[in-house]
Amino acid sequence: MVPNLITALTGPLSELEERILEAAPIIERWLRMEWMEHTPPIYATTRIHNAGFKLCALDVDLFPRGWQRLSADTISQAVLAAQSVIEKLCPEARRLLIVPENGVPDADECASLARLKTIFQMTGLDVRYGSIDPALSRSVELRLPGEAAPAQLVPVERERTRLMAGSFDPCTILLGNELRAGSPGILEELPGQYLQPPLQAGWSVRRRSRHRSYYMDAAKRLGKLIGVDPWLLAPLYEAPEDKGAGALEATRGAADALLAKIRRKYRTYHIMERPCLLLASDAGPRSAPVHTIYDARHITAAMLPAHPLLQEGVPTRERIANDAAEPWVYSIDRYIVGAYYCQHSGDSNEMCSVATHSRFVPMNMAENASILRPAAGETNRFYMHGVIARLALVAASYELEATDPEWQAMQQDDD
C-alpha cells in the first residue's frame, strides 16, 4: 500500500484517478500476486508525469540517490521496508556495505549516503561505505550531516570469493554505482555475499527500451484488470534500429510515426495538447540529456546518443507556484517509502533534471494518514502515484529477470 503523502493536487479527482482509487482492492491484490512470482528491485526512484488524462512512469533509476530530500517523517516507513528486505535477503546479516558512485562524494551525495545509512542502521545493521573506484587508493573521510565524526569511504578489496572493505566483511552489498563503464571484475562471483541490485541493473546491460517494453506489458495487464486503456498508464516509445550514417533519418522517421500515433490517441480522447516526444539515450547513464521534441525535423545529429530512444512526452499537470512539478517516488523492495517533487519553470513535457534550474520539494506525510476514499473523509491523492510507481517496479522486476545470466542459462536448458 501507499503512505498518504501530501501532493500538490487540489482540484477534483480526474476520471482516471477515480478509477484507480475505486479499483484499489483489485490493484493491491494484483501486486501481491506479482510479488509472489517476481522480485522487485531492492530500491528505486520512479519519475512520474501526471497529465490528468494520463498518468505514467517515465523513468526508473535502479541506483537511487537524493534520499536526503525525502521528508524526515517518512524515515520510519523506509526503515520498516528495509527491515522486510533484510529479513528476506539475509536475516543473519550483521554488516551492510554501501558502494556509491566512483569519485569522492560531494555534499549532496554525502547527505544521501547518510540518510541511507540511517535507514539500514535502524534495522540493526552495521553500515559502512566502500568504493570500487580503481583511482581511489586509500580511505577518504566523508563529512556526513548530523554526524560529529567523519565516516570512512574505504577502497574495497577482493579476498578470494569475498568483497572486503578493510577488515569489514559485509553480508549484503548495496550498490549505488550505476556501473557506466561495465561491471567490474571485483563485483563478479561473490557466492557468499548478497549484491543488490544485481550487476545486470548496471547501464552496460540495461536498456530503457527493454524497461519500456515490460512496462507496457504490465500496463496492459493492469489496464485489463481495472478496465482502463493501457495507453493511459504507459507512454508509447520506439528505439530506432539504424545506428550508421542513416541514424538521423531513421530517428526522424520513427519520430514522425510516433507523433502520428500520439495524435491519433489524442483525437480519440479529445485531448487538446500538442503531441511531444522525449529523445533520450536507450543505454543510460542517469545523467544523459533528454531532449523535448515537438517536430521530427528539429532532431539534429548532435542530439543523437549512440543508442537513441524516442518516448512519448507526457505533460505533468501538477504545479508548485505555477511551475511544473514532477513526482519522484522512492521505493524499497515492494514498498513505497517516500516522494518529493522536482520543480522547474520549463516546459511541462520536459523531464526535470538536477542540472536544470530545479528545486526539490518534499512531500510530507498527511497529518491524519487515514482514509483512502473521499466518502470517509480525506482521499489519499498520492495513491495513484504509488500505483504507477509500483507498475514500474513490476516492469523492472521482469527486466532484471530477463537479463539475469542465471535465468537466461536456465531458459536455454529448458529449450
Next chain:
Amino acid sequence: MVPNLITALTGPLSELEERILEAAPIIERWLRMEWMEHTPPIYATTRIHNAGFKLCALDVDLFPRGWQRLSADTISQAVLAAQSVIEKLCPEARRLLIVPENGVPDADECASLARLKTIFQMTGLDVRYGSIDPALSRSVELRLPGEAAPAQLVPVERERTRLMAGSFDPCTILLGNELRAGSPGILEELPGQYLQPPLQAGWSVRRRSRHRSYYMDAAKRLGKLIGVDPWLLAPLYEAPEDKGAGALEATRGAADALLAKIRRKYRTYHIMERPCLLLASDAGPRSAPVHTIYDARHITAAMLPAHPLLQEGVPTRERIANDAAEPWVYSIDRYIVGAYYCQHSGDSNEMCSVATHSRFVPMNMAENASILRPAAGETNRFYMHGVIARLALVAASYELEATDPEWQAMQQDDD
C-alpha cells in the same frame, strides 16, 4: 525495528537502556532469526513497566482493542505491517472479516473497530464485521467515527466448511474476541479460511503462567546474547498449584517465597524499592482484576481467582504530570506499529486498567524520526520498549506453538 515515538522519558539513559541501544544490531539479528523459525501473533498489545533498573513486559493481550488511541501519524506504519502480514498469510485475499467481542460494541470499541478497518482496508482488502454472539439474531448498525454511513455487524453463519457473514465470504478472519467461554464450534475447522489469532489464543486455553515461562526462556537467551541478567528483563512469577481448601495458604506461602526472592535480587542490585507482587488470574480474561500485594498476609480468599498467578511487581518510573505512565505497545505481526501511555494516579506498581481513573496519552512519531544513537543526534528512547514488546512476541509465538493442537499431534508422532 522500532518507530521513533516520543516517550515521556527525559532524563539520562539508564545503564540498561544504554546496553540495549548499544546491542541493537545483535538484538535485531536475533529477532530476525527468531522470526525465521516462529510466527508472531497477528496482532498484540504488550504492557510494559519501566523501573529504570529493570524493564519488563507484564502482560500481552492477543485480542487487542483500543486501536483508536494510537496517534494518527502511526497509521501508515500499521498499514505497512498489515500489508506484510496479508502477503504472508493470504496474498490472494480480497475480503477480511473482523470478529469483535460478543454483544453490541460501545462507542469506544466502535472507534477501535473503525481504525482496524482503515488499516486493513488500506492494504486493499474489503473489510466487514461479523459477530459470533449466539444472542445476536440479526445485523446491528455500528456508528463508526468519521464514516457517514453506518457499518453492519452481521451474525456469522456456517456454510459447510466456511464462515460467512451474510453473502460475504472472507479469506481471512481477524478474531477480536478473546473466547472467554471457550472456542465456539462455529470457528472450528475452517480449512479454506485463515483464522487469526488461532483458537488456542483464547482464554479457555491460554495461561498467563505459560506465557511467563516462555517469556523467561526468551529473556534468558536474549540476556545471554547482550550480557544482561535476564531478571532485568523479566518478572519472577509463581502459579500456586493447590486449588482446594488450602488455596489461600498455598498462595500466601508462594507469595512469601517470591517476595523473598525479589528482596534478594534487590539487595544484589542495591535497589531501595519495596518488593511487590501482582496477584492476577492465570486464565484471563483481559478484564480480570489484578491486585497489588506488598505483604502475603494481605491476600484474602476473596482476591483469589480460580487459577491464581503471582507475578513480580515492577514499578513504572515513566511519568506524565507526576502520574504513573504505563506504555501499551501495539504490534502487527513482527512489527511495532504504535504505542500510548495508560496514565493513572495510583501506585506505580499497579497495572493500569481501563476501569480505574486512567487517561490514555498517545505517543506521537518524532518529527525527525532519524537516529538510534545519541552520538548522531536524537536517541530513539522508544527503542527499548520496542525490544521488550518483541521479546513478549517471541514468547507468545512459542506459547501459541506449544498449544497448537496440530503441533502437539506432530510432537506425539515423533515420540
